[in-house]
Structure formats: structure tokens, C-alpha cells
Amino acid sequence: MTKELQKRIITSAVLLSLLIIFNFSKFFGMGVLIFALFICIEFSELLSKLVGPGLIKHYRYSSYPEKLNLKYLTLQILAIFYVLIVFGGSSFELHGRSGNPIFFLFLLSICFFSDIGGYVIGKSIGGKRLTKISPKKTISGSIGSFSFSILALLLFYNYDQYEYSLSINNFLFCLIISLVCQLGDLFISYIKRKAKIKDTGNILPGHGGLLDRVDGIIFAVPFAYLLLKLI
Numbered sequence: 001m002t003k004e005l006q007k008r009i010i011t012s013a014v015l016l017s018l019l020i021i022f023n024f025s026k027f028f029g030m031g032v033l034i035f036a037l038f039i040c041i042e043f044s045e046l047l048s049k050l051v052g053p054g055l056i057k058h059y060r061y062s063s064y065p066e067k068l069n070l071k072y073l074t075l076q077i078l079a080i081f082y083v084l085i086v087f088g089g090s091s092f093e094l095h096g097r098s099g100n101p102i103f104f105l106f107l108l109s110i111c112f113f114s115d116i117g118g119y120v121i122g123k124s125i126g127g128k129r130l131t132k133i134s135p136k137k138t139i140s141g142s143i144g145s146f147s148f149s150i151l152a153l154l155l156f157y158n159y160d161q162y163e164y165s166l167s168i169n170n171f172l173f174c175l176i177i178s179l180v181c182q183l184g185d186l187f188i189s190y191i192k193r194k195a196k197i198k199d200t201g202n203i204l205p206g207h208g209g210l211l212d213r214v215d216g217i218i219f220a221v222p223f224a225y226l227l228l229k230l231i
Contacts, residue, residue: 042211043079049195090225109152114178117148134189149178181216188215
């Protein structure tokens with residue numbers, strides 16, 4: 001086991017432990033808010049690398065040496081709206097689904113297993129590159145993500161064999177959420193590639209920034225909420 005993999009596993013275990021604590025406490029809302037604020041901060045840094053800072057130099061001899069970067073401001077507002085309203089709102093709704101916070105933990109577990117599976121299988125097997133957006137992403141890693149996402153269902157099956165039965169619908173749900181996680185990961189990777197940076201931060205050992213670790217989750221949670229509303 002490489003040192004990088006050890007760091008990823010330890011960081012994942014710590015994050016999952018914190019999520020479990022907040023998930024079953026009355027401080028869930030506070031936890032989501034703190035989490036969302038950290039994501040917004042990293043998004044802000046990422047956007048400043050992509051389109052320039054919020055304030056840019058104006059005309060050399062102008063009495064107003066700086067002016068607002070409207071592109072940055074627009075993207076920042078959209079990012080804050082998505083993270084706080086769309087992701088945050090979906091988290092609250094899913095957490096209270098049927099008055100059972102276990103489902104929200106199940107959803108997050110799918111995301112974590114999918115991420116770890118992609119890394120472990122991709123590193124172990126390697127093979128053909130999945131896309132030019134992220135050179136380290138491989139087809140084998142993508143298959144690993146889909147495969148490991150099923151482990152979440154097997155884990156929760158031992159908790160409630162009715163709600164988390166080994167049915168076709170539940171298998172499909174895991175695979176769809178894994179797909180959304182992978183697409184979210186690729187989307188953030190595309191932005192980072194355009195901004196010419198490797199990580200969105202360095203707060204998490206072995207992962208970089210918090211956004212690097214949860215890029216799939218912030219897209220999977222709203223999608224899961226929408227999916228459950230439709231079915």
C-alpha cells in the first residue's frame with residue numbers, strides 16, 4: 001500500500017466519522033453550513049485562477065485603479081447559489097427523508113466507495129485513459145468506481161434488508177450515483193485543468209483541498225434528490 005493511498009484511506013475514515021457524528025446529531029444543519037462555506041471559499045480561489053481575481057486593474061491613469069471582474073463575480077454568485085441553495089437544500093431534504101438520516105449516510109457511502117474504488121483499481125490495473133480532461137483517469141478506474149459503489153449497498157443490507165435490499169432498483173441507484181460522482185469529478189478536473197492547478201487547496205492530506213475530495217458528492221446529492229422526486 002502506497003503512502004498516498006494510506007493518506008486517502010485515513011482522510012476518508014476521518015471525514016466519514018465526522019459525517020456520521022453530524023448526521024445523527026442536532027448539529028447537522030451547522031455541519032452542512034460549515035461544509036458549504038469551505039467549498040465556497042475553495043471555489044472562490046479556483047475561479048480567481050480561472051478568470052482572474054474579483055478586482056482587476058483598470059486604466060493606468062484612471063482615478064479608479066481597480067474595477068470589478070464581472071465574469072468572476074457572475075461565476076462566484078452561481079457557485080455560491082449552487083453550493084448553499086441547491087446542494088445545501090438537497091442535503092436537508094434527503095437527511096429528513098422519511099425521518100431517517102440513514103439514507104443520507106447511505107448516499108454518501110456510495111460516493112466514498114465509488115471514489116476509493118476508482119483510485120484503487122485505476123492505480124492497480126491502469127490501462128487506457130478514460131478522457132483527455134484528466135490524464136490519470138482510466139477506464140479500469142471507472143469500472144472500479146461502479147463496482148465499489150455496490151459495496152455500500154451490501155454494507156447497508158446488513159442494517160435493513162428491506163429498505164436496502166439487493167434489488168435491481170437499488171443496484172441501478174448505486175451505479176447511477178457513481179456515474180454522477182465520476183462526472184462531477186471530471187467537471188472539477190476540467191476547471192482545474194483550465195486554471196492550470198493540480199489541487200483546489202491543501203487542507204486534506206492525500207487529497208488536496210476539500211473540493212478535491214467531495215467534487216462528486218456536491219453533484220450526487222442534488223441529483224439523488226431530483227431522482228427520488230421523479231420516481
